[in-house]
Amino acid sequence: MFIEPEYDVIVVGAGPSGTSTAITAARLGLNVLVLEKQQQVGMFKRCAEGFAWGLIESLELKLPRKCWTQEIDGSYIYAPNMKEFLIDMGKTSGYVLERRVFDKWLAEEAVKAGARLIADVNVYDVIKDKGFIKGVKANFLGEDYEVKSKVVVAADGVESLVGRKAGFPLINNPVLMDSGFQYEMAGIELKDPHKLEFYLGTKVAPRGYLWVFPKGENKANVGIGIIGNSPETAKKYLDDFITKHDRFSRGSVLEVNAGAIPVGGLMKNMVMNGLILVGDAAHQVYPIHGGGIGEAITAGNMAGKVIWHCIEKGDWSEERLGDYNKLWWDKRGNALAKSEKVRETIEKMSDEQLNMLAASITKDDLMKIVDGNVAILTKTLLKFGAKNLQKKIFG
Amino acid sequence: MPFFKVGDLVKLIVDKNKCLSCGGCVSVCPKQALELKKYPEWDKDKCISCEVCVKFCPVGALKLKRD
Incomplete structure (x- = not known):
């Protein structure tokens, strides 16, 4: 018919x-x-x-x-040592649909x-x-x-x-694919209901990151993407994180999602x-x-x-x-x-290196790196490397 | 014709209580031995028991049982 x-x-x-x-x-x-x-x-x-x-x-x-739930005007990025890095766009730059x-x-x-x-x-x-x-x-x-x-x-x-x-x-190389898992949660506390949260680190989310994407004042997609050949599941990493954070651990689960993310x-x-x-x-x-x-x-x-x-x-x-x-x-x-290329460089970094990067990178440089500028990333890393070496020698 | 097939020695078990039918296992299988119906279906003749799907599954719903 x-x-x-x-x-x-x-x-x-x-x-x-x-x-x-x-x-x-x-x-x-x-x-x-x-x-x-x-x-x-x-x-x-x-x-x-x-x-x-x-x-x-x-x-x-x-x-x-009707298509979007929340306007987004920036992000909080957390280094492995939980040092906070704020990118404030000052105006709406995206949505959570x-x-x-x-x-x-x-x-x-x-x-x-x-x-x-x-x-x-x-x-x-x-x-x-x-x-x-x-x-x-x-x-x-x-x-x-x-x-x-x-x-x-x-x-x-x-x-x-x-x-x-x-x-x-x-x-179908699992290294080019992130294993993804997510809860849509309600009854949680957000840093700012108009900012995305990203958590980095090999212990939090090996190769990938953990995210909190607000869908309301107390509602968000809380999810994770990790390298496809990790011995532990994406669910385990996410559950560990949620258990450790009171902001989320008392929340409700409105939806469970999973999937493969072709990041390469x-x-x-x-x-x-x-x-x-x-x-x-x-x-x-x-x-x-x-x-x-x-x-x-x-x-x-x-x-x-x-x-x-x-x-x-x-x-x-x-x-x-x-x-x-x-x-x-x-x-x-x-x-x-x-x-x-940028992702491949970042994924080779240790937690310590990521912490150093987060400690002194400027917002403008970070935006350029996210835009795919591998030269800026290399330059920044070399600068840290040199400083670190100086400290070791003279410090 | 090989003497035996890997698939004769192992069995892929899908825990349907855990599986979210996301198709991740299907997308990483190098031998196209999985197909997503309501749940992933396993073709023992194509499987090489590499366990890529087992490691990939976001919720740990797959196990390769070896006899």
Whole structure:
């Protein structure tokens, strides 16, 4: 009833990357079908819901009030010795979203643009023919469908079933993946309900960090991301932290979330004949902080445009769809690769070195480092190294 | 045809009380031996018992039982 036998584009996954692709492709006049595995769009979140100001603008949309819970104007960063480092932006610089509402809103925008979207559809395979991906095999409420398309969009998350079924060489190195776990908590005390909290250190969160993202005066996503091959679980590290801090230990749990965060392994090629990967499926995540919503929207918008262009020209081979690789690497990939270098440098630092860094880095330098400036990081580290050496010799 | 398969000697146990169906194990498996249905499903013919999934699981829901 709801599913036609053929579309220009089938998008698998109704997260931000999928619906952004659908919005752009449908606005350009393509016939688009979006299939969502979960019973409801926007379930279940695998992230802390942080979203930077302005990121929705590439889609020429305004973020409605209902989509976010809290405005954010800065961060508290804690070194391993718990020394506090405040970054005060002085004005709203981002939001903590309500993903259930945000994702559904983007889905509605895709429908407004002319796409068709159906939830609770289990895509279990792709249709392959003469070296091209030509559609998907899916089950909707017990009924099997084979739906044909010119281009399939794998927007189905980090474990991308579509990518794997298509035979795409996916990266699955656990060192490039953070293991994430989170409680959405209420009845807790926050440092400041408009500031994010980040806790660093090999004992708190090996390689990654622990976060507190406010969703109200006494409510927050309290979560953690740690290196994927850690012998202890992410849950254990988070529980240890919560137990040790009275601000959290008496709180309530409104939701439990888990997931893999692809903090590395950027792909030079994200397309095949008739297939394009977007969002977490293509590891489009900012390697330092693991944020992916903005990246997903930017990439989805690019993918939509390239798909339209290819279909207009009548050629959606890997070579033509490859324009998406060029576009993305030019606008985002190179910046993300730099940020990955910074992350690799930071993750080699001991707790003592992190403490030293936190003790004397300026806010401006820290912002530049988060922006992917590895030179500033190296310079700062060398300065500390030299000072330390002087102390050892002359102190 | 190998003399025996690793999967014949081990068994992946999914603790469904702990599992949050996040798919993390599926995304790190180097042999595509896991697929996320309602819970992860294990393909003993593909498994090489590397335990990457066991270590990765954010909540410790996976165990590789060796006979």
